[in-house]
Amino acid sequence: xxxxxxxxxxxxxxxxxxxxxxxxxxxxxxxxxxxxxxxxxxxxxxxxxxxxx
Amino acid sequence: xxxxxxxxxxxxxxxxxxxxxxxxxxxxxxxxxxxxxxxxxxxxxxxxxxxxxxxxxxxxxxxxxxxxxxxxxxxxxxxxxxxxxxxxxxxxxxxxxxxxxxxxxxxxxxxxxxxxxxxxxxxxxxxxxxxxxxxxxxxxxxxxxxxxxxxxxxxxxxxxxxxxxxxxxxxxxxxxxxxxxxxxxxxxxxxxxxxxxxxxxxxxxxxxxxxxxxxxxxxxxxxxx
Numbered sequence: 001x002x003x004x005x006x007x008x009x010x011x012x013x014x015x016x017x018x019x020x021x022x023x024x025x026x027x028x029x030x031x032x033x034x035x036x037x038x039x040x041x042x043x044x045x046x047x048x049x050x051x052x053x
Numbered sequence: 054x055x056x057x058x059x060x061x062x063x064x065x066x067x068x069x070x071x072x073x074x075x076x077x078x079x080x081x082x083x084x085x086x087x088x089x090x091x092x093x094x095x096x097x098x099x100x101x102x103x104x105x106x107x108x109x110x111x112x113x114x115x116x117x118x119x120x121x122x123x124x125x126x127x128x129x130x131x132x133x134x135x136x137x138x139x140x141x142x143x144x145x146x147x148x149x150x151x152x153x154x155x156x157x158x159x160x161x162x163x164x165x166x167x168x169x170x171x172x173x174x175x176x177x178x179x180x181x182x183x184x185x186x187x188x189x190x191x192x193x194x195x196x197x198x199x200x201x202x203x204x205x206x207x208x209x210x211x212x213x214x215x216x217x218x219x220x221x222x223x224x225x226x227x228x229x230x231x232x233x234x235x236x237x238x239x240x241x242x243x244x245x246x247x248x249x250x251x252x253x254x255x256x257x258x259x260x261x262x263x264x265x266x267x268x269x270x271x272x273x274x275x276x277x278x
Contacts, residue, residue, distance in 0.1 A: 005088040008154045012093035015146040016100060020250070023139040027257055034264045041271040048278045 066249035073243045093151045099244035100144040103251045107137025112204035115197035127193035128262030132255045138176045164213040165221035175203035
């Protein structure tokens with residue numbers, strides 16, 4: 001009983017941190033995607049403005 | 054929040070967590086009737102408190118949006134909702150693992166567990182709604198209303214173990230339950246790093262919403278040219 005009790009305690013800690021880590025990973029992925037889109041749009045606008053001139 | 058501030062807060066949270074884990078595992082004794090599994094409470098309860106704080110803050114941000122129509126309040130609301138939902142999921146997961154050992158079951162349709170699950174579903178619905186509405190101000194308005202309504206469930210979850218007969222342990226904060234002072238102290242001490250992490254994640258997410266608005270503005274400019 002004690003060993004199983006201890007094991008489940010670690011499963012509990014692991015579950016909590018895995019969920020939070022998954023959210024942090026999602027945040028990081030979203031940040032990379034947003035930065036890429038932002039950079040691409042800024043470059044596109046620069047090119048369009050150059051063409052207008 | 055600036056980058057360096059976020060790094061400092063993360064470092065502080067990590068240091069506190071490391072210290073707390075050391076005390077939790079090596080210094081605090083096992084609880085008499087539950088054994089080592091009792092230590093899950095030091096993440097389970099603070100995760101719930103952090104989630105509730107996030108949901109209440111989201112309702113505040115949503116109300117401010119409805120009053121002032123500024124999208125930065127909407128950005129704040131979605132950020133703290135997502136963070137709150139992550140902590141609520143951690144709370145449910147740790148509760149289920151604890152319940153497997155103590156009650157012998159993963160889940161029961163107990164008022165506390167059910168109302169917390171309903172809370173998670175409501176806020177997941179809030180996030181799904183945001184994906185369904187494209188126009189930013191319409192999305193913000195609809196989401197704000199849902200956020201304020203969903204927040205009604207937070208006190209229901211909190212007071213469920215007082216209002217209804219429940220299997221869930223009685224409240225140790227302002228309640229009929231009791232806890233050793235050493236455990237009390239650890240409960241609050243372990244809340245601090247979770248709050249710090251929550252604040253960092255919310256700050257990063259809010260910043261991302263700002264960039265998203267910038268992307269939308271740049272797209273409109275690109276179409277106009």
